[in-house]
Amino acid sequence: MTNRRLRVTVFLLALTCYLAVGYWLQVRHGFILGDALARVSAAQAVLFSRDPHLAAIGFIFTPLTAVVQIPAIALSPLWPDMAERAFSGTIMSAVFMAGAVIQIMSMGTDRGLPRGYVLAITALFALNPMIIFYGSNGMSEAPFLFFMSWAVRRLIMWMVDDDVHHLVTAGGIAMGLAYLTRYDAVACIAAAGVLVGATTYLRARPNPRMRRALLDMIMVSGPGLAAFLGWAGVSWLITGEGFGQFTSQYGNAAILEQSGHSAPAFGEGLAFAVVCITLLAPTLIPLALLAFARRRRTPDWHVLAAPVAIYGAALTFQALSYATGSTFPFLRFYIIAIPLAACLAMLAVPDGVLVPAKRRGKFAPVRRPAEQAGRRRPWIAYAPVAATFAVAIPVTAWGMGQPEFAPQEYALGAVLAPQPDSVVERKAIEHSIAASFxxxxxxxxxxxxxxxxxxxxxxxxxxxxxxxxxxxxxxxxxxxxxxxxxxxxxxxxxxxxxxxxxxxxxxxxxxxxxxxxxxxxxxxxxxxxxxxxxxxxxxxxxxxxxxxxxxxxxxxx
Incomplete structure (x- = not known):
């Protein structure tokens, strides 16, 4: 099977899985998260409100997750569950999460890794319980993971072959659309600019190094900056507020104040973030050490900087946001640790034959012929890394059942293992969450x-x-x-x-x-x-x- 057919097959399998889970949770059991239904309602307002217009989509959330649901919402008069049970949100998140699965798989096929190993890491990522849940529930995590993984994959390839096409895709498409999905992306856009600028400056010889570095920075971060300024400008023109998520009576800051949530001590907030990251990617540090040990003597050792900088920027943004009292204590905000661990698992093993560049740049690292030979290596070179990555599945499944860290996920127990006769307080809370709306x-x-x-x-x-x-x-x-x-x-x-x-x-x-x-x-x-x-x-x-x-x-x- 060719790589293209393999990608199509894996995409369809993942898409079917996430759609089925979403249908079972939301349509059959009515388990719907509030933010997902709010995005459905915003898309519905564009088509079916008393005054249908695009601005009815609102300016608290960034718009992409609701905009892409409009075609599905158009079918709601024929099938009301598309809006009532938020199944249009399920379609949105399932498509994007299946796309994220393909980006993770392509990180391995781009490097010519053995197909069995690539499929193992891909399956462990796709079947992680957090990935399944957020690939099926209509929240913004799925498109955010897709765009960030797409950007990281292209930046890794750019560091290998200096092909400008990768910067155009990573910055011009993935980063810009990522900001229209989640505000977290602003940190990733800044990190990408610094990473690309520094990399170009260090390897561009002779002068003008600074001009080349500046051009590459603009190429990768300029579209994201344009999305940032454009969305703020449109919001200000229509509502009078450039950043409604932070200044509006419906934004996070207002919700925290209205709900009586007090900001944690800064150290406690950072400790909470560390625990959440550990629950989602418990072997992140061992995988990073294995990847560093594998890469430190290769010409493209610096490829490790791409996932660490981009995924790490999102994690840092969320950790600081919670530690400073501007967001909520939700496990899902750190979900990007899962693709970070998967990416490190792809980089922690010997390379095969890398996919050829469309236009190899003059500053690409020179690879020795032996490194491109793609010789077969025994399974022992890959099995320990796959086993290390696999630890995340049971740990994350356990972590999702801890209400102090996963208040939005632990109520899944009311659907997965219902106890209708239980009088335990936790089961009563689980039932009330599952019955939301x-x-x-x-x-x-x-x-x-x-x-x-x-x-x-x-x-x-x-x-x-x-x-x-x-x-x-x-x-x-x-x-x-x-x-x-x-x-x-x-x-x-x-x-x-x-x-x-x-x-x-x-x-x-x-x-x-x-x-x-x-x-x-x-x-x-x-x-x-x-x-x-x-x-x-x-x-x-x-x-x-x-x-x-x-x-x-x-x-x-």
Missing amino acids: STERAIADYLERLDLPDGSVIVDSEYGFAIVAASKRPRMFVVPSDPDFTAMLNEPGAHGVKYMLAIPREGRGTADALNLRYPTLYDTGADIAILEVEVPNDGDSQPDWRLYRVNDVSPAA
């Missing part, structure tokens, strides 16, 4: 049965996104992305609003637009509405809801 789906069903006209129900999308996403009639809702939201909120009765969905004015509810305009709405109806239904919430960390009927302001009333 069932209440919101019930509210959406209730409102649909009322047969209301468009623009009849006003709700803030901070928590209400789950109700809108679950509805077969999203045009029934008035949400903050609608241009007339403020006018309808100020005078709901005069603008045809019949119902208001309210949440308690506490925690994140203090930033709810309805609570900001009517502080007593949830408790009393604020003299503009009458309580019709109260709905206790079954989901973990989800608010109770009250549906208020707006007072009739017609002359007859």
